[in-house]
Amino acid sequence: DxxxxxxxxxxxxxxxxxxxxxxxxxxxxxxxxxxxxxxxxxNRLVTVPAVLLEKVMVMAGSEIYRLHAVGSENGGDGDAFVREEREIMRVMRQALDGENG
Structure with missing residues (x-):
């Protein structure tokens, strides 16, 4: 349609x-x-109620802390692990959006 x-x-x-x-x-x-x-x-604009955006941000923050804890296990570098995970997500988002590089 x-x-x-x-x-x-x-x-x-x-x-x-x-x-x-x-x-x-x-x-x-x-x-x-x-x-x-x-x-x-x-180019569309999306409106999200503030309360839902706040919930998403809290969940995202919790996930970052969880990733840091997982990356820090057994003496690992939690910050480096979070950076690697973010890069993986960026590449996946580009692939889904049909972008290159």
Whole structure:
């Protein structure tokens, strides 16, 4: 369900004009709208109630302390372990977002 606003429809029409200069098929229309929807998804704003954000932050803080404790077991470097875990999560997030490097 695309549910496009008037401005978004205008953007699609402008992109279609550019695409049809060289000829195109219905797949081009779908690709253009899907591209616009992806741009919209990437740039969306999300509102979260403060109480829920506070709970998430408390949970994140607890997880950092837990990771530090695990990394510090048997004389390990807890700070280094947390840094490694953060790097792993950053790489995973990039992969999920379709980014490289």
């Amino acid at each position: 695309w549910n496009l606003s008037d401005d978004e429809l205008e953007t699609v029409m402008q992109r279609l004009d550019d695409a049809f200069v060289y000829g195109a098929c219905d797949r081009v229309v779908s690709d253009i709208v899907n591209e616009l929807m992806e741009e919209k998804r990437v």
